[in-house]
Amino acid sequence: MQKLKQIYEGKAKKLYETENADLLIQEFKDDATAFDATKRGTIMNKGVINNKLSEKIFGLLEKAGIPTHFEKRLNDREMLVKKVKIVPIEVTIRNIVAGGMAKLLGLEEGIILKEPVLEYHYKEDKLHDPLINDYHIKALGVATEKELETIAKYSFKINEILNKFFDSKSLILVDFKLEFGRYKGKVILADEVSPDTCRLWDKTTKEKLDKDRFRRDLGNVEEAYQEVLRRVLE
Ligand code: ADP
Ligand code: UDP
DSSP states (O other): OOOOOEEEEOSSEEEEEOSSTTEEEEEEOSEEEETTTTEEEEOTTHHHHHHHHHHHHHHHHHHTTOOBSEEEEOSSSEEEEEOOEEOSEEEEEEEEOOHHHHHHHTOOTTOEEEEEEEEEEEOOGGGTOOEEOHHHHHHTTSSOHHHHHHHHHHHHHHHHHHHHHHHHTTEEEEEEEEEEEEETTEEEEESOOSTTTEEEEETTTOOBOSTHHHHTTOSOHHHHHHHHHHHHHO
């Protein structure tokens, strides 16, 4: 598949048109940002790792009946995906208190939630991706009630699938972020699923094996990403 014009460069990925108007090439970069992109850096080989991890996870989800944008991995850093119109909300699912939820509610990190929490953040960098609820989303026409129902249903199902999968790899899925897009009248999962977008802790030691190592200067960031890839592929 030939790579044509670059149509977008984000913080972690680039998007390119292809000769097929329905398909894009998604290229994963090593660039890392945190705290609203006020912290910037590079995680060596992150692009390669996240491309392979996302391939594995999208494959797993497709098999379980979740429609995704994934078509195929093209090489180390690139995958072919369906071109969607992104629904401008970030869906967060939390199983354990960490990060933003700990801060928002003054809670200790590590509290196991009685049931998973679903949060929506409006995807708008200028506003720092504010927390919103389903009433905001419907009232402002960001998504329809039916789309939102599908998004919530898929998100909880993805949580079940990934919880089981990561558990089998001795990893705890603390929380994660998803993005969905519209494709030919349907809502499908887009973007990526990787240690950039999931918090993953080692089941025994509770060691952080995700982007928090970068956010909090914990060291061994590349090693942690490599370890997740190793376990996921084994
Ligand atoms: P950001 O835009 O937050 O800096 P990235 O660097 O990850 O994030 O850029 C990837 C961009 O591509 C995101 O804005 C994401 O919403 C968008 N995107 C992901 N998958 C698709 C897709 N299949 N079609 C169109 N856009 C997509
Ligand atoms: N997340 C993400 N992109 C964002 C914000 C959060 O992928 O722009 C992921 C993050 O890695 C974590 C989950 O979403 O797995 C919940 O993040 P949180 O709301 O706690 O925010 P953060 O701690 O990143 O500020």
